[in-house]
Amino acid sequence: MPKFAPPSGFDDVLPDQYRRRQEMIRVIRETYESFGFEGMDTPALETLENLVRKGGGENEKLMFRVLKRGAELERARARRGELADLGLRFDLTVPLARFYATHRATLPAVFKRYQIGPVWRAERAQRGRSRQFMQCDLDVLGSASMAVEAEVISAATTALVRLGFADLTVRLNSRPLLTLLVRSFHVPEEHLGAAITTIDKLDKTPPDAVRTELTKKGVPEAAVEEMLALHARPRTDLLTEVEMRAKADGAPLAAQLREVLKLTSLPPAARIVFDPFLARGLDYYTGPVFEIVGAGETFSLGGGGRYDDLVERFAGVRVPACGFAIGFERVYTLMDERGMFTATARAADVLVAVPSAAAAGEALRIAADLRAAGLRVDGYPSAGKLGSQFELAERKGIPFAVVADPEKLRTGTFEVRDLAARQSTAVPRPELATWLRTRLASLLS
Amino acid sequence: MPKFAPPSGFDDVLPDQYRRRQEMIRVIRETYESFGFEGMDTPALETLENLVRKGGGENEKLMFRVLKRGAELERARARRGELADLGLRFDLTVPLARFYATHRATLPAVFKRYQIGPVWRAERAQRGRSRQFMQCDLDVLGSASMAVEAEVISAATTALVRLGFADLTVRLNSRPLLTLLVRSFHVPEEHLGAAITTIDKLDKTPPDAVRTELTKKGVPEAAVEEMLALHARPRTDLLTEVEMRAKADGAPLAAQLREVLKLTSLPPAARIVFDPFLARGLDYYTGPVFEIVGAGETFSLGGGGRYDDLVERFAGVRVPACGFAIGFERVYTLMDERGMFTATARAADVLVAVPSAAAAGEALRIAADLRAAGLRVDGYPSAGKLGSQFELAERKGIPFAVVADPEKLRTGTFEVRDLAARQSTAVPRPELATWLRTRLASLLS
Numbered sequence: 001m002p003k004f005a006p007p008s009g010f011d012d013v014l015p016d017q018y019r020r021r022q023e024m025i026r027v028i029r030e031t032y033e034s035f036g037f038e039g040m041d042t043p044a045l046e047t048l049e050n051l052v053r054k055g056g057g058e059n060e061k062l063m064f065r066v067l068k069r070g071a072e073l074e075r076a077r078a079r080r081g082e083l084a085d086l087g088l089r090f091d092l093t094v095p096l097a098r099f100y101a102t103h104r105a106t107l108p109a110v111f112k113r114y115q116i117g118p119v120w121r122a123e124r125a126q127r128g129r130s131r132q133f134m135q136c137d138l139d140v141l142g143s144a145s146m147a148v149e150a151e152v153i154s155a156a157t158t159a160l161v162r163l164g165f166a167d168l169t170v171r172l173n174s175r176p177l178l179t180l181l182v183r184s185f186h187v188p189e190e191h192l193g194a195a196i197t198t199i200d201k202l203d204k205t206p207p208d209a210v211r212t213e214l215t216k217k218g219v220p221e222a223a224v225e226e227m228l229a230l231h232a233r234p235r236t237d238l239l240t241e242v243e244m245r246a247k248a249d250g251a252p253l254a255a256q257l258r259e260v261l262k263l264t265s266l267p268p269a270a271r272i273v274f275d276p277f278l279a280r281g282l283d284y285y286t287g288p289v290f291e292i293v294g295a296g297e298t299f300s301l302g303g304g305g306r307y308d309d310l311v312e313r314f315a316g317v318r319v320p321a322c323g324f325a326i327g328f329e330r331v332y333t334l335m336d337e338r339g340m341f342t343a344t345a346r347a348a349d350v351l352v353a354v355p356s357a358a359a360a361g362e363a364l365r366i367a368a369d370l371r372a373a374g375l376r377v378d379g380y381p382s383a384g385k386l387g388s389q390f391e392l393a394e395r396k397g398i399p400f401a402v403v404a405d406p407e408k409l410r411t412g413t414f415e416v417r418d419l420a421a422r423q424s425t426a427v428p429r430p431e432l433a434t435w436l437r438t439r440l441a442s443l444l445s
Numbered sequence: 446m447p448k449f450a451p452p453s454g455f456d457d458v459l460p461d462q463y464r465r466r467q468e469m470i471r472v473i474r475e476t477y478e479s480f481g482f483e484g485m486d487t488p489a490l491e492t493l494e495n496l497v498r499k500g501g502g503e504n505e506k507l508m509f510r511v512l513k514r515g516a517e518l519e520r521a522r523a524r525r526g527e528l529a530d531l532g533l534r535f536d537l538t539v540p541l542a543r544f545y546a547t548h549r550a551t552l553p554a555v556f557k558r559y560q561i562g563p564v565w566r567a568e569r570a571q572r573g574r575s576r577q578f579m580q581c582d583l584d585v586l587g588s589a590s591m592a593v594e595a596e597v598i599s600a601a602t603t604a605l606v607r608l609g610f611a612d613l614t615v616r617l618n619s620r621p622l623l624t625l626l627v628r629s630f631h632v633p634e635e636h637l638g639a640a641i642t643t644i645d646k647l648d649k650t651p652p653d654a655v656r657t658e659l660t661k662k663g664v665p666e667a668a669v670e671e672m673l674a675l676h677a678r679p680r681t682d683l684l685t686e687v688e689m690r691a692k693a694d695g696a697p698l699a700a701q702l703r704e705v706l707k708l709t710s711l712p713p714a715a716r717i718v719f720d721p722f723l724a725r726g727l728d729y730y731t732g733p734v735f736e737i738v739g740a741g742e743t744f745s746l747g748g749g750g751r752y753d754d755l756v757e758r759f760a761g762v763r764v765p766a767c768g769f770a771i772g773f774e775r776v777y778t779l780m781d782e783r784g785m786f787t788a789t790a791r792a793a794d795v796l797v798a799v800p801s802a803a804a805a806g807e808a809l810r811i812a813a814d815l816r817a818a819g820l821r822v823d824g825y826p827s828a829g830k831l832g833s834q835f836e837l838a839e840r841k842g843i844p845f846a847v848v849a850d851p852e853k854l855r856t857g858t859f860e861v862r863d864l865a866a867r868q869s870t871a872v873p874r875p876e877l878a879t880w881l882r883t884r885l886a887s888l889l890s
Binding site: 004005006007010011012013014015018019022029033034035036038039040041042043044045046047050064065066067069077080083084086088098099101102103106108109110112113118120122131132140143145147148150151154262263265314315347348351360361364365368371375376377378379380381382388392395396398 | 449450451452455456457458459460463464467474478479480481483484485486487488489490491492495509510511512514522525528529531533543544546547548551553554555557558563565567576577585588590592593595596599707708710759760792793796805806809810813816820821822823824825826827833837840841843
């Protein structure tokens with residue numbers, strides 16, 4: 001059996017998982033499209049040259065590389081040269097930058113896109129970490145306006161609310177303002193990066209642990225205490241204080257955040273707050289950064305920010321950009337654990353069961369009729385014990401079975417089995433579709 | 446510029462293409478689900494060992510192979526051993542067989558599945574042949590009943606009809622019956638395979654060319670003439686004649702086809718006919734084979750058949766199976782050329798244009814209101830010339846623009862621009878959503 005498993009670290013998607021993933025993708029897609037974002041896609045493979053253009057990230061090391069083919073592979077082997085020429089994309093941001101460079105002339109001046117698709121990373125195989133996983137990105141290229149931040153945050157938050165999350169908090173900060181802030185505590189320049197990374201953990205880690213780590217990293221004790229004190233303060237009016245600490249350079253950055261706070265319109269279930277120590281790991285952010293957290297959770301459901309420098313490495317000209325990524329696999333797991341998937345629990349609405357070989361034709365006719373009436377109808381391919389046909393239906397989450405019994409049909413009725421209740425009802429043929437639809441509707445409520 | 450193109454032979458999916466592909470996938474998925482088929486997926490990568498288990502097909506040679514990683518790669522290089530351990534799937538059938546072997550215990554006894562996703566083949570790069578393309582498979586595993594063939598054919602034909610194809614013909618044959626038939630013309634055993642492959646081309650190639658090719662391949666002249674004569678005959682009652690030629694072994698095979706013909710229920714726009722020389726290229730078919738062609742077309746929109754031996758190579762036990770694949774990329778191209786995509790031509794329903802920086806807040810409020818009313822609303826991120834905002838909207842296929850003009854708003858109306866007609870109308874604010882919905886509905890009709 002293990003011989004036939006998917007490769008180590010890769011997962012199959014079983015039918016019930018597939019339905020849930022599709023439901024999630026549908027809600028996100030519809031929300032993003034309702035904000036005017038357009039879907040696009042790039043191939044799974046890019047040239048190695050383009051994949052490493054961003055320069056030295058952790059993810060590049062985890063890239064799956066694809067062997068050269070034919071004579072080129074032979075030459076590379078003989079010369080002990082580079083064996084691979086292509087790589088599987090490890091994120092959707094590098095392909096976006098490459099895509100934009102390729103198609104810039106035909107794209108709108110302000111390009112609003114979303115992309116949902118798998119990426120691949122050769123992580124050490126471990127539980128809960130898959131080597132192929134979905135990413136779900138939302139980006140605007142070509143505008144430096146803070147209305148972009150507001151729109152990206154609104155669209156992402158709305159998608160999460162539509163997926164069923166309530167009580168969401170959007171945490172907002174500015175990456176360059178964070179640098180000015182940490183510097184204002186007299187943290188030596190060489191410890192700045194480490195200090196930012198460590199203090200960002202304050203929302204997941206107890207203050208004492210952060211204190212120890214900061215001190216170990218060489219941040220002066222006084223600075224540590226002052227920063228922890230600032231973090232412990234209520235968020236109200238904190239922006240003004242941070243702005244003052246950051247001096248002249250901080251003013252335009254604080255003004256940007258105020259504009260984002262003013263322009264962002266959120267669903268009632270969500271709010272946005274300034275969080276002075278939020279860093280978001282990636283070092284390519286150049287302006288506002290943000291993430292969305294649920295009530296009582298330590299990890300975020302997604303995050304993003306402004307990255308005005310990245311596209312330049314591909315397109316040769318500076319293109320302002322801002323994006324957000326929903327943590328697809330994490331959100332999926334959470335929704336699954338909490339039973340938040342409801343719309344797509346069943347494979348079909350009804351199974352047409354075939355009690356005898358003579359009933360096969362009749363069964364197919366009934367199925368076609370019910371389908372024409374808009375129902376999703378599963379058919380059993382051959383006559384057999386009704387018990388095992390009912391069992392199959394239950395296994396697929398199908399709530400009802402119609403028995404295509406020619407005997408019963410002579411009386412003008414069908415036997416319809418409610419599989420959960422284990423009860424049968426005789427339903428007149430002309431009423432069958434309506435009867436089923438009414439019962440199915442009551443299941444949903 | 447070419448430096449940043451996708452790798453040779455790979456394509457980006459631009460927003461308007463993406464919308465069309467999604468429309469196509471949605472229709473196929475909804476149709477397949479209405480027949481009780483369940484979606485599932487497998488990783489893009491499989492172990493090399495499993496990918497070649499089917500044994501020696503053309504597609505295996507075109508596999509993209511993925512380099513081993515870390516120490517394993519070093520060892521392989523040092524010993525000049527196998528450098529790759531994984532490969533990108535080149536079809537969806539081998540992964541299905543592997544998936545079934547992995548999960549058989551948890552799957553229903555009769556497993557009806559569909560899978561829509563990319564596959565990769567290192568074809569020589571040429572126009573119209575991409576190295577990554579979509580496949581779209583429908584399969585039933587675990588039943589030898591001919592009702593399976595009927596259901597697979599019905600579901601696939603219905604999907605094509607819902608995509609807008611009319612006047613479809615399902616061509617049906619039996620692969621073992623074809624062998625018996627060709628043998629009955631005294632074609633020597635060693636030329637049997639070549640004869641079958643060649644005569645299958647009769648629907649795409651003039652008879653004279655086929656005659657020449659058959660003769661060149663060593664098929665006796667008398668056999669060639671008799672086969673061409675049979676092919677030229679009307680299809681009515683041909684099955685009886687073929688059955689007689691095939692002698693005793695042919696009777697059960699002909700009976701199978703009669704059952705498929707009897708059980709298959711098709712939409713009015715389609716019909717099913719027996720085609721005695723249809724072969725379908727793949728040599729893993731063991732029973733009925735079929736394909737769907739549009740009126741006046743030489744190539745098929747998709748095809749399939751029964752393959753009762755394949756899963757055994759993975760699962761160790763014989764599992765009867767039957768499937769169909771829509772030729773996704775070919776159907777897409779055809780629909781695109783014929784303007785058959787209609788539902789998803791526009792990126793959004795309306796753009797909210799921002800005439801001045803002071804109007805930005807108002808613009809976002811209008812956009813949120815219209816979204817709450819169910820419209821898809823694009824927003825322009827910054828104030829600017831209305832002309833270029835309208836141009837952006839037109840480029841994205843958006844039919845209307847609402848101008849968020851605070852001056853106009855004081856009079857209680859908005860200016861709404863019909864971008865195709867280049868006309869503006871003053872619409873009272875409370876009527877805006879209804880006004881737009883009415884106009885949008887009239888665009889569709």
